[in-house]
Amino acid sequence: LVFRFLPGCLGAQGKYAYKLLDDLFSNYSNALRPVEDTDKALNVTLQITLSQIIDMDERNQILTAYLWIRQVWIDAYLRWNKDDYDGLDAIRIPSSYVWRPDIVLYNNADDQFTGSMETNVVLRHDGQIMWDSPAITKSSCKVDVSFFPFDGQQCRLTFGSWTHNGNQIDILNRLDSGDLTDFVENVEWEVLGMPAKKNVILYGCCSEPYPDMTYTLILKRRASFYIFNLLIPCVMISFLAPLGFYLPADSGEKVSLGVTVLLALTVFQLLVAENMPPSENVPLIGKYYIATMTMITASTALTIFIMNIHHCGPEAKPVPKWAKTFILEYMARIFFVYEVGESCRSAQTEKPDPPPLVSGTQIMNGQAKSEDPRQKLKKNEEPPALKLSHEEVENLEQGLSSYPSLGNMAASGYNSWKEESKYVALDHGVGKEVAQGSCCKAQCPCHHERLHRNIEFIAKCFRDQKAAQKRTSEWKKVAKVMDRFFMWIFFIMVFFMSLLILSKAI
Template sequence: MYKIRELLVIIIYFIVVYAENNKLKSTITTDDLKQLRKYLFITQSYDKFVRPIPKSGGNTTVNIDFGLIHITEFNVKSQTLTVEGWPKINWTDDGLRWDNKEEFKNIAVLRMPSDQIYKPDLMAYNGIEHSTTKMTNTNALVYPNGMVLWVTPITLKALCKVDLSRWPYDRHLCFIQFGSWTMDGFTMDLTANNDGKSFLNNFYENTEFDVKFVNVTRVVKYYSCCTEPYPSVTYYFELQRQPTLYHYTITVPAIMAIIASLAIFLLPVRSGLRFVLNSVSFIVLSSILVNLGAQFGVSTLGVPVAVHFISVSTLFVGLLQLWLTIAYSTSFFPIRFIKVMFQTYRKTTTTEHEEQHLTKSTKPEMEDILKESDQTKSQIFVLIIDKFVFVVYVFALLYNLVV
């Protein structure tokens, strides 16, 4: 019986507390909010152009926590990264506090347009095209103790150093650095919230890059012109390309083109199919190379390994096409050369009677024998050189692959 009574008392207590809370919430009216705004902006003469200085003096402490939402574009030519993010900024403004006023004790938070209150002049130091930087004028949350919380969507275009040496397995270390544009550390101090733990909490996965948060650092920099410090907060993150698509569009065609150029050595030296296969290989590799050149542009930051391999392979295939032409057109060159030499020799070493006798009897037979013998020797000679070219070509491809 005692336990039942105790349970009833606990239930009644929670009902009373719940009712009181609802009563407090229901007592907040539009007039209360108007009176609070009147108190802040008229009675207190709040000025949004005046930096909020703590009563104890000193600088204004601003905390920032940046969340990356989406990577819109990564331009390797201009070395720029366009992102969507949510900077979460909070600071204390004593000109906006009402916790010492009994008539406003029921108001726990006041939502105000951010353009009506003071905001820190934070900028992205590595940002470019600031005129196109979009920062939405969202409401700020103001609490009774004067703390202001402002979260706004932002579109930011920042510089990012590009390293394409291992493309398409490239990784890029990018960063976004925030700091005050006009205030030094004696006027405004900047710190990072949560050590960047919420950097990727709301990130929308990118189809081309995997994003990995590295760290967030606070740096205080001194310039030669001035003695005051300039604090900044930098968020570092790594972009790693997903190479799956490039395997199908570049790697596979390039490998098949190289295999086709190797397969021509299985065909006869004077086969027309050798020209066709090698020409197709050359066109495929050249097309891939032109496409990659248009994609990367002119860069002095290093040639990607894949581009170097394809370009050198294209050169080898082109030289191979030159050899195929030579081998095809000169396969009977030794025959014509020996025939001319034989005729010259006979004219200088035989008499007229011998010449007539040779012409009538043995000369045609000897020419047939020489022609057949020389043709065989010519084919063997060209075949040996062809095999030598094959060995050199394979070695060059392997060396290009390793290097």
């Protein structure tokens, strides 16, 4: 409404602005420091506003940020009486028209050394100049990745005059910290603060003081991305390593599982190493990977050792007495390792040996003892007839067919016994004697003696096979108990390692 009733106001202001610009810059030079007394320092007030964190390159240790830089100073040669210019209080002119302080970012890491944008300055009637310029800065930042991905960083932005010392330009801070009111939240970093501090440094080359303003940007990493993409998969893979002890030894996949888990963790370790600076400080997640890989390597080596015990053949030595007592009894009960047919409360007792097949044998101290048929011949006694039941004959035939290692000698002895010996077959409780001819009666004692030796050989082979099977089964149980023991040990180790790394996130 005011401009509607005063149509010449805008034209008057424009005319006086042109006149003011001609008057101010007719004898003005922007090459010299605008002070009336050259012995006095020019005060420059600095204010930094953080708008956005563009990138944090941990490997190259460079912080890229978008800043708004405000500089305010007094130019003693750009003053006017606003009443002489129709009340004109301020004008906006290109910054290249006036003298500007050479304040730069000391720790600049930009390869192109681009400065602030060429924006206008606001010039007031009392000579105050306010220069607001946006800038994308790349500053060097010492990155400490010891607790990655639960780390925090402190990046410093140091501003100061490049050529003027403290006796010529003095830097003042408008606020105690950087302005964060217009900050755009970063998805990876959380800004906790940006305190400002003025420093006055005496360099070795010069005796004059050089003031600077240092803004410390305090950052905290948002670890959710790394927890879900690097940490949790590693924890899940680590829990697969102890399960290798639970796999049956005959499956042939125990060592393959350990090697596969080790290769998977190596891939994750390389992903972390690509983003981290090659420094002596190993990241926390890298330490976790190394510890887990060491544990998996140890578990794979133990698996190979246990598989060697599991596959002990019949020629292996018997299990030592201390191992039977400590491993097969106590540890087997603690870790609930039982064979098929054993009770969870008490182990299965060994079954007594079956009765001897040959009549006339005696059991003494758990061993079969038979009387020598030649002694009977010396006593002019008739050698006893070998009496086998129908079921025992079938068992003997099945035993010979299931143990080919007994050899053809035992089989031929048994066949000759079937064809030439005199025996009684009991069929359904009814004894049926098969009589031999009179021509064979004189040869029966010799045939019985040979038959007796063959059956003793067969029985000895059966006993050896049974003893070898017992030794093999004991070594397999020892390997199974050790598998179960190391499985729980490594489960506990993985649990506490994962709990330690995840506790850093709280």
